[in-house]
Amino acid sequence: MEPNHLLQFLQSRRSMPLKEVRPDPIDPAQIELMLEAANWAPSHGKTEPWRFTVFMGEGRRALSTAFGEAYRRMTPPEKFDPMGQQVQADRPWQAPAWISLGMVTDGKMPEWEEMSAVAIAAHNMHLMATSLGLACKWTSGAIAIHPHVAEVVGLPPSGRLLGFLYTGLPAAPPPSGSRRPVADKVRWVTA
Ligand SMILES: Cc1cc2nc3c(=O)[nH]c(=O)nc-3n(C[C@H](O)[C@H](O)[C@H](O)COP(=O)(O)O)c2cc1C
Numbered sequence: 570m571e572p573n574h575l576l577q578f579l580q581s582r583r584s585m586p587l588k589e590v591r592p593d594p595i596d597p598a599q600i601e602l603m604l605e606a607a608n609w610a611p612s613h614g615k616t617e618p619w620r621f622t623v624f625m626g627e628g629r630r631a632l633s634t635a636f637g638e639a640y641r642r643m644t645p646p647e648k649f650d651p652m653g654q655q656v657q658a659d660r661p662w663q664a665p666a667w668i669s670l671g672m673v674t675d676g677k678m679p680e681w682e683e684m685s686a687v688a689i690a691a692h693n694m695h696l697m698a699t700s701l702g703l704a705c706k707w708t709s710g711a712i713a714i715h716p717h718v719a720e721v722v723g724l725p726p727s728g729r730l731l732g733f734l735y736t737g738l739p740a741a742p743p744p745s746g747s748r749r750p751v752a753d754k755v756r757w758v759t760a
């Protein structure tokens with residue numbers, strides 16, 4: 570691939586707010602491609618610590634219930650708001666596919682390396698979604714990583730949930746991206 574094309578493609582990847590994703594179903598074959606891309610992430614010692622659960626269609630009901638329940642568990646009783654719980658339970662229905670980002674390790678490699686590998690897998694997935702013209706975002710708030718949600722996605726107690734990628738057709742053009750100059754983050758040592 571021509572380097573500038575690759576750079577432009579990387580720059581075109583955006584995180585899209587949930588309200589800018591259409592709820593219409595998408596082809597599971599597109600999710601398969603995203604998962605295959607994820608599986609080509611590097612990992613130290615070839616541990617391949619990424620584990621995914623895909624929620625689509627009616628399968629999202631389990632996620633909806635889990636998000637609502639996680640909200641209940643993490644909210645002190647005096648602050649519990651049924652509307653707040655409903656907001657969480659509604660989220661899975663707003664995008665046609667939700668993919669949990671899980672990590673399972675045998676403890677032989679440092680945890681930060683295993684988490685890095687899962688993050689790269691997630692990024693590969695996001696890049697494939699971009700190439701498919703899908704809107705996508707990694708969401709990692711307190712509910713998206715809650716132990717109850719981790720259990721529902723099928724991770725073992727020793728596993729770790731790092732959030733979800735949701736994806737679907739875009740309902741709006743992507744926002745423009747921006748970065749502070751890379752030169753501000755780099756030192757060159759040449760002699
Ligand atoms: C590990 C990780 C966790 C993230 N979690 C959230 C999140 O919980 N909510 C959110 O709005 N965006 C989340 N994002 C997306 C970032 O907000 C987004 O990448 C950043 O604003 C840059 O925008 P871009 O991805 O369009 O370039 C996360 C990104 C990463 C890498």
